[in-house]
Amino acid sequence: MQISAADIARLVKGELIGEGQVLISGFSGIKEAKKNELTFLGNPKYEPLLLDTQAGVTLVPRQITCPGKTLIRVDNPSLSFTQVVNYLLKDAPDYKPRGIHPTAVIATGAKLGPNVAVGAHTVIEDGAMVAEGCVIYAGCYVGHETHLGKNCLIYPQVVLREKVSLGERVIIHSGTVIGSDGFGYVTVDGKHMKIPQVGTVLIENDVEIGANVTIDRARFDRTIIGEGTKIDNLVQIAHNVIIGKHCLVVAQSGIAGSTKLGDHVILAAQTGLVGHIEIGNGAVVGAQSGVSHSIKAGEQVFGYPAYPIKDALRNNAHIQRLDKYVETIKDLKKRIEELEKK
Amino acid sequence: MQISAADIARLVKGELIGEGQVLISGFSGIKEAKKNELTFLGNPKYEPLLLDTQAGVTLVPRQITCPGKTLIRVDNPSLSFTQVVNYLLKDAPDYKPRGIHPTAVIATGAKLGPNVAVGAHTVIEDGAMVAEGCVIYAGCYVGHETHLGKNCLIYPQVVLREKVSLGERVIIHSGTVIGSDGFGYVTVDGKHMKIPQVGTVLIENDVEIGANVTIDRARFDRTIIGEGTKIDNLVQIAHNVIIGKHCLVVAQSGIAGSTKLGDHVILAAQTGLVGHIEIGNGAVVGAQSGVSHSIKAGEQVFGYPAYPIKDALRNNAHIQRLDKYVETIKDLKKRIEELEKK
């Protein structure tokens, strides 16, 4: 299938600069794109790449010009690109399972809505409810009394333990475990006694969770992942954590028990948050940071331990200059000794 | 089901302050608890929360008083709370599988003790032995000649590779892999040749292992997790590691090959230990620390690289004040120049 530059411009409501009859049959990155492919320039700082691209058509921010190239100017090239990709993909092969595979083991007490698909060898336990339009791939486990809202997409080999609740349009990638027991013990005479973890997990609408993530069930109450939040691969969310709406939690980050994130928080990759703290709305934690205290709304922190990014960068600059400072101290000492002799 | 404050006091051998006839039918955190719920105050520093709790009954440390509230004074409120929870849960729904599911694939040479439960689609290979009372959920893999002691609890989609040994009452959460090959290569002419990993893994009695953990089999000999040790989610234990008894290894920590932990060691979250070192009994490693040398018994270390916590905190405090020190150095330099002019 093909689409012309003029049709793309119409689709994304953009301003066409160049040849409207160029035909596009694929899409690629700005470096790799070929003449029959669409690409986009997401960030004006990469503008030099535009000169060299072989792409047939490039979606660019409004202010960009590049004579000889066919451009479509839009407000958000990345977003428009996605729009075109989705349009071109609407007839792409769909690999999702359909219907209920005969090897799936579905308890008689489980309730499945209309148009639910369940892949091979998936197990759905008693009391589970899977709403209309959900797709559960092969090899998943849906525990007792776990509920999935409409149109969830669950990739192969996901484990949803008992009494977990998913909102609508939740996406969970392979190998992820939701509702494992929290890490809770009482130490008596040097031995660790298990505290029953009888709470559960609530995942709200439009959350996406990456591969091999672990989200523990609450000790009592609920661990909560707020609406629209996106969680990357290999993230650890401990018991009783509450994450607000539209947050981003990047790969390999970990949040200890009972910590609470506001809305629109960003945790970069490999961050660690201690338990029982609060991270305000819109706060940003830099990669690999270790956060041991609450963070105010809008604050940006960085480092181990994490400090406001301005302080962290300044301290780091000082550390890189320690050698010079030490030289100066030695020099001053010598000069003082000289002065003292006089 | 319900239990009165007086009956709870009797159950936990505590001192009742207030109304013994208050009826409890649930339990919750001190902030969320309602008037028909039991809660507890684990740490005296949170005593102010006691004033505001709506809980019908609160378990508190011996010294605590709060007029108008029904309290039960005990030595260890957290432990007593667990005791009551267990009592109230004794009739709770039990979601464990029972019997052998017809879709489980159990080799004819595998031996299962009495009262063993095996969930749907679980595979148990030849030579495996599963002792009395074990519960293995759906979708697990138990390799050749792997042995499970009595009353183990294995959650969905756990992989126990061949020749792994589990003691009694071991709990393993979903997605965890025990007995994968150690990361061992010999580099010859720039290419990495695999060293066969023909050892195994021994997990002793009463160990609990979280979700998506990886524990590699030894190159030869055994990787060992000692009795009563508890391992949190997403932890990496490399080949030939030996962990002592009653240790706590918190989420996303990693221990490199052949390192040896004593008993009662605590590794906080996201710590990393290099290979071939020894961590003494009762040592504590702070969160995100990087340990590159052996640690004495009882020592507390912190930081990257890790130093005794006193030194690490002092150095960190100095780093936060570097700006002032640099100012002072500049000031001293100026004053010396003044003195030298004279």
Next chain:
Amino acid sequence: MQISAADIARLVKGELIGEGQVLISGFSGIKEAKKNELTFLGNPKYEPLLLDTQAGVTLVPRQITCPGKTLIRVDNPSLSFTQVVNYLLKDAPDYKPRGIHPTAVIATGAKLGPNVAVGAHTVIEDGAMVAEGCVIYAGCYVGHETHLGKNCLIYPQVVLREKVSLGERVIIHSGTVIGSDGFGYVTVDGKHMKIPQVGTVLIENDVEIGANVTIDRARFDRTIIGEGTKIDNLVQIAHNVIIGKHCLVVAQSGIAGSTKLGDHVILAAQTGLVGHIEIGNGAVVGAQSGVSHSIKAGEQVFGYPAYPIKDALRNNAHIQRLDKYVETIKDLKKRIEELEKK
């Protein structure tokens, strides 16, 4: 089965020192080995252990001597040890599945080469191709149009999503997910819109991937793991990452999107690399380092943020001495005040 010291020397083309008729029936570490076992001394710095070993025969580097012990001198004792282990293991029990298990679900449109083994409950989707000699254990998922080259070894519960390509002799350990969606969103009015991840993953010949690893599919194009590269457990490889040939990526490391590694790169454990940077051939990144900029070929970096190892160690040494420097500054200040009074 047994092998004599003389036969071992012949097998590894080594120089026998001592009794050629000693019989070996097992192998072990230098500390644990018994008199009927073979061991090796990999690193001359552990030479003192040689005095105490009970091993019947020890493979040692060429220069080593130890009167009274039976030694075989070789160029690379570790490699020679592996050679002997492989020789002794050639008749060891082989736990791999054989043939196609009747519970495997193989789409009619999937193509399997000769001598392919597929374990119980494994699912192979339409359009998948599994070449000659591949062994896929129980509980795996092979997505639509995913291709496996000859003689791959896939352990239980691996997920290969659709359109992934594996070269020949690729080994993948349990719980690993290849081809999950990259973490890509466009934020519009504070909500994160998913960018379709329609690229794929290419794993070249002789790659080995540990347990519970995640490798995301490219946004478009391909995420690539180069020939002979070895990846340890719990590693995260983001979308569009390209890793060169014969690299080592140690446990719990993470590489952000579109970063490119050359050949023979080593990432020690728990390292983090930001996106869109390049790591030159043969570069080495120390454990737990955070790399935020490109690294030249052959460079060794360390720390958070990562600097050339010489600078990082020097700065760290300064940090450990900050207390003394601060004392010196105070002392100098006092002395200057004295001088100023005069």
